[in-house]
Amino acid sequence: MQAAINGFWDSIRSVRSMLASVGVMAFILGRLLGQEAIRGANLWDPVFGALTDTLVISLILGGWWLTWLVPLLLTAEFKTSLIRYGSPARALTAKMLYLTGANLAFGVLVFCGIVGIGLAGDFAWEWSEVAKSEIGEGLSVFSASTLAAKFTSPVIALAVSTLFTFMGFCSIAIVSTALATIGRKRAALAYAVTMGFWAFICSFSPLDIPQFVDASSLLSLAWALGRPFGVTHAALFWLMSGGVSLAVLKISQGRLSVFDFVAGRRGVVLTAIAMTVLASTVAVSMGVSSSADLIAWFFSGSHGDLASYALVAAIPLLVVTASATQLAKMGPGYIEMLLMRHGSVQRWLEYWWRVELAWAGFYLVIAIATLIIAALSFFPHSSTEWFGLILPGSVAMYVLVVLQLTSLSVLNQFRPSALSMWPGFGAAFIVLGYWPILGLEANFAAPYSMSNPSESWQATAIPTLICALIAAILASLSRWRIWLNSPSFRSPIFSKEK
């Protein structure tokens, strides 16, 4: 917090910030003088005309923001920052707080200027008649009317628009500061200057810049609101910048483990989302043309073609495989610790079941939510009669996950090294799901299979029940705790001899 106060204090009394805010005031005054003749305009029209103009914003970015950012980048020393702040993450946090304070001070200066102009006359708490009425092709995007269409009060619009621009500045700053913190000063400087330069080029828009690389929709709320998915792209860029800076810090400490990420909870959430997005995209590319068709395709299972089946069957299988890797990671020593903690094998197993069932449910909810979002965004004007299909399909898929988890548990209880057989079990589930031995009516390895939307519960009820029955039988088997009582498991605590 001290860093933020320092930044605020350094910025509010600096000549740079004062000159820059005077420059912004000059832009506002210039527009105010230009609109003297327009009837029905008030103070907010020139204010938003200047503050959301990408040219003004990129001038502030290049002429003021970089003068605060670049010295921070150049003076960064990794060892010094470790001694001073304790860890790279804390160093990054302190520097970002400092920049936040500096930015806040600039905002306060500009706000004081606006209040000063407002006191001189023309002040109102509401949008002007011009801003409320003028919505048309000929009008500039950078005007109060763009925001008046979305916000009821100009004060709220001012706060949101300033925050948006501030987030854009900070998302550029956080990556370069992270790079500087770990000692890559030149890379940090290159990133900051390149982004500033690119924002400047984009604000002229000399050519039709593709939406996803347009820096203007990152910096100006009015511009972002005017482009399709503009605000979404900006939010994605903020998230991506945060993720990149975290990754940079982790790499610097040698703490980034691909395997731990992939097999961990976050990795499985990402896998579930990615597989569902991939499946929906493939479905659309193969000719699915409405959201009802997409959901029916998703739950077609053994009635669909092999590629569709494998894409969807991969989701439960990958979820359970992550559990398998977590089990396989436990060495004998770790299991002893767990048994000591939980008191008995039964209690540990019950704990494991509770945790894994809850997480599996969470992953499936994420996957189904992604599917619904994909259906709504691929076919926004399609009817929503398909919601009825989702419940039987996802219940059946969850029961399938339970069955796969029980077979995993049996493998683990049989012998820890038997988990090597899990890929074989997974392959068996995939094969049996597409070529069911008990017939299509009793397809326990893909119980969610529906041949057409009209028979949702009728199609999945019996396979789901059979799946649950097999899971119950296997679950009772897994309580035999074969390997823990076998002589090959020489535990000093739980062996029978003691």
Add this chain to the structure above:
Amino acid sequence: MNADIWGRHSLHRLPRLPVGAVGFLLICALGLVVGFGEVSTSGYRSWVQVFHEFTNGPDRVIFPVIVSLVAGVPLANELSNRFIVNTRTREDLRKHLGRLAFRGIAKAGFGFATLLMVYAVAAFAVSPNLFPGAVDPEAYGLEAASGAYAIDATDGAFANLANYGWPVLAIFSALWAGANAAIFAGVAVVSLLLIDKTIVALSIPFALYLFESVVTQILDLPGMSFLITAIHPVGLQEFDLAQVFAPTILLGLSTWVTLTVLIAQAPHNPRFS
């Protein structure tokens, strides 16, 4: 100046020969020479067909060999000189294996994606300037205007994408070849972890590639043959997207499951002790 965070300078690390990069350059040069040689002497129905001519180069056959060399050789070296065994007290074994596997898979995938992009540029941007007469739809009995992007049923499963402009087709083809290369790289890593003999393990991807192609083509399922679809799905027969995607998805899924379980169990694997 160029020190990392612990103060080590990059000079302290031994320089490595860029074997992978040089290899990809050679394949790329070979493919371009063969492709331009064909285009200079033949007439085609459309520029999409010219692109297919480039993808039908020698790398369609040696693809799994290159992939297993790029992805497998660093791991094979570390396995054979007991580097992993000697250093596993210094670094977590799963983390080390995960990084090796990820690097190999990423290199192979990125390399083949780039290769396909180069072929697309050669076919759609360079060839029209070098050999403007190479596409002659009228010789096929088509009208010139419709023939420029005339898509035929035998033109391959992705050819319809050319209607959105050739960069779309190029990007999708690059992603497809990259995904296949990454999956075969994963197969190479899995077979290295499972099989003791390095040379046998490294030849498993090629054997799988050929065996799967022979079986599916005998079964009259050309769209499922890796030889026909892995680099770019185009052949003499007609096939649909579902056939093309199925073997890649299944192989990718089984490779992913096996690789994660193998790496999770690596500390109990006698090869690393």
